[in-house]
Amino acid sequence: MKITQIRVPFPSEYGSGRRTNAYLLEGEIKILVDSGLDSEENRRFIRKTLEKAGAWDLDLILLTHGHLDHFSLGAYLQRETGAALMVHKADSEMLADYSSHYSRLFEETYEHAVEGGFDPGLLGEAKIKLITAASILSSPTVYETFTETRFAGGAVRTIHLPGHTDGSAGVVVDEAVLCGDAAIEGSTAVKDLKEEFNSLEKLKVFNKIYPGHERSPLARADIETLEAHFVSRLEEVLHVTKGGATLKDIVVSLYKGINMDQASYRLILPINQVIAYLKYLEAEGHVEKRGRRWHSFRERLASPVV
Ligand SMILES: [Zn+2]
Ligand SMILES: [Zn+2]
Known part of the structure; x- marks a missing residue:
């Protein structure tokens, strides 16, 4: 499966210069991992980017976790493309309201x-x-849930990476994992540090680790730096x-x-x-x-x- 990084800007009032890393996966089906923050400008940006890639006919949007900067543009994409929008079961309650x-x-x-x-x-x-x-940034929509699940005929699977949030999840493609905010270069916010340490351990087996912000991809050494x-x-x-x-x-x-x-x-x-x-x-x-x-x-x- 082909992985393309899409750097979705934060609207300036919520953090100038910051971006969310969304990823387009193309193979048997088209999957977008994470979406970015919702704004008129970001709607135009994501539509243009996906159309240019010939991927406006998305099949599925997988969210790595239930934080605004990852899910909020997803509601727009779901309405416009009809793609299913999914989040780990343990983060689904926070998205309900x-x-x-x-x-x-x-x-x-x-x-x-x-x-x-x-x-x-x-x-x-x-x-x-x-x-x-x-x-302002979250609009009501229907989320389906997953736990550890396979998609695209088994080419894509999810793993549970709790710590940043209870329902943080990684999306595994071949030797790579798209890990959301479970690991970011430098530091990441944690809800439960013990779980976070376990999740970082799980990430170390992957050759390429694609995070939800900042430099991408990361390698095992970056995960060790984060632990330190x-x-x-x-x-x-x-x-x-x-x-x-x-x-x-x-x-x-x-x-x-x-x-x-x-x-x-x-x-x-x-x-x-x-x-x-x-x-x-x-x-x-x-x-x-x-x-x-x-x-x-x-x-x-x-x-x-x-
Ligand atoms: Zn987050
Ligand atoms: Zn984030």
């Missing part, structure tokens, strides 16, 4: 963040911005919490370039990431929460993480 999914997710973050020293007013503003963007990045971030958390630290202390220390007094999604993502690190370290017995402060028992991870 994306705004309320975001609301619920935010409630959890909010509780931890206020207790951890963040300003409630600022968090409230950031929440409104996030939910508004989520409702997570280990060093965890060790930074252990270092900061040596004498006790609040959630805000940890976020400030790990994300030095971020303005903590500005309400934006740029505030929420680091908070969620640090919460995921703390959950991992707590489950592994490396840190403990006493009152509002986190305390570590050691400065380095005692044994290899994976």
